[in-house]
Amino acid sequence: MTATIAITVGDPAGVGPEIALKAGRHFAPQLETGAFRLRLIGSLAALGEVARSLDLPLPTVAQADEPLGIWPIEGSAVAIGQVSAEGGSQAYEAVAEGVRRTMAGEASAIVTAPLNKESLHLAGHRFPGHTELLAALTGARDSAMMLAHGSFRVSHVTTHIALEDVPKRATEPRMRRVLDLTIEALKHLGIAAPRVAIAALNPHAGEGGIFGTHDIRVTEPIVADYRARGHDVHGPVPGDTVFVKMRGGAYDAVVAMYHDQGHIPVKLLGFQIDPQTGEWLGLSGVNITLGLPIVRTSVDHGTAFDIAGRGIARESSLIEAIDYALSLTAEKAA
Missing domain, CATH: 3.40.718.10 (Isopropylmalate Dehydrogenase)
Known part of the structure; x- marks a missing residue:
């Protein structure tokens, strides 16, 4: 059975949509061979705005067994780099949709791009972070966080x-x-x-x-x-x-x-800094939630509002998170 990895794009005001679109482009050769499928979960408006502004390919709404597609949620485009209730609401709804589809067997694993806790709270979802949110959505008790690089x-x-x-x-x-x-x-x-x-x-x-x-x-x-x-x-x-x-x-x-x-x-090993400017560019590393009834991995960095919308965010952590999800999914299937 071909694995389907669901990627929640996180807060649309951050780098999540950008790195999700870049990861889709990175895996395109493997996706075309049928090795696995990717589904981006986010609002069409927010993903479309990022794709247009950064000249990135925008997948279509997912149909059947196509390699790469979007599972859309409701939501409008937001101001990039700014905390907002709309951004927090979309981040929550993307995770909820990913959990629903994964627990229903439509996806093999969920990979999460970063959300902003302040935006999440403004939207009325008062969770300390993804780990606690996922535990609540899945009914898991006593989960734990593992970071991997x-x-x-x-x-x-x-x-x-x-x-x-x-x-x-x-x-x-x-x-x-x-x-x-x-x-x-x-x-x-x-x-x-x-x-x-x-x-x-x-x-x-x-x-x-x-x-x-x-x-x-x-x-x-x-x-x-x-x-x-x-x-x-x-x-x-x-x-x-x-x-x-x-x-x-x-x-x-x-x-x-x-x-x-x-x-x-873990972050000391994984942070990527521009040696000329000292600017944070990206992070290699994966956050894995242990103890859930589903496979969940994530990037090991935040929304990076300071570089969102500039096209310089690196997708390396998300790529590594997808690779980890595929490994964990394959082992469970075996």
Whole structure:
């Protein structure tokens, strides 16, 4: 069965429509061979405006089994680079439509371009981000975020919460859940015996309790239990060395305790900066939501209002997200 990947174009005021159209152009040779199908989900008005202004090819409304097409939603063109309720509404409706079609079997996976949280909230959808929105739409409980850049993968015990609340949320059940989801995801990616490290919450993994006891009380018993059951799990590994070790090939993934601990190393590797101007151009990296009843991947960057509409946004992260979705879909189909 040919995979159909649904791409939600995100907030139309950002770079989402641009990178979605560019990704469609990038994959055109593979799409023409029937390797898979792409469906862009967004308003025809917003996608059409971006296509015209940047001289990009605009797919037609999807018909049957054609390689590339649009699944349209209602919505008008918006002011590029500006927060708006209309932009937030379209971003929400695109995700909702993608989830509906994927859960109905019309799409094999959903790949999301970025939305703007302020616009989303102005539209009345008060979710901290895509992860929580997708959990609500799919009825999933206790999902988790994994960021990936090539073979560099980081899942998160906590994400969009205050740093002061992390120790209270990094409970034994939650850590076990994220560890299980991480191991499962790695196996879906073809890694038969995953090697996973758990990052320490405290500096130096607590230095024997001098800098806190969470790593000793919570993490160490979890690691001991998983190792006793035959899993190649390590930790707690201090946060200032664990990602270097993974980059060196020691681990297939790291479980991070909180948002910035996991996001900073992935984005440091993936950000693309113009050396002449210092301007942000794009980001390689993928956001994968673990624990959903559907396959969902995403770009690992925001709406980039500052460069939207200029034609310089790079589609590399979206291309990588589509590749990851195809890998996960193929493994599930197998």
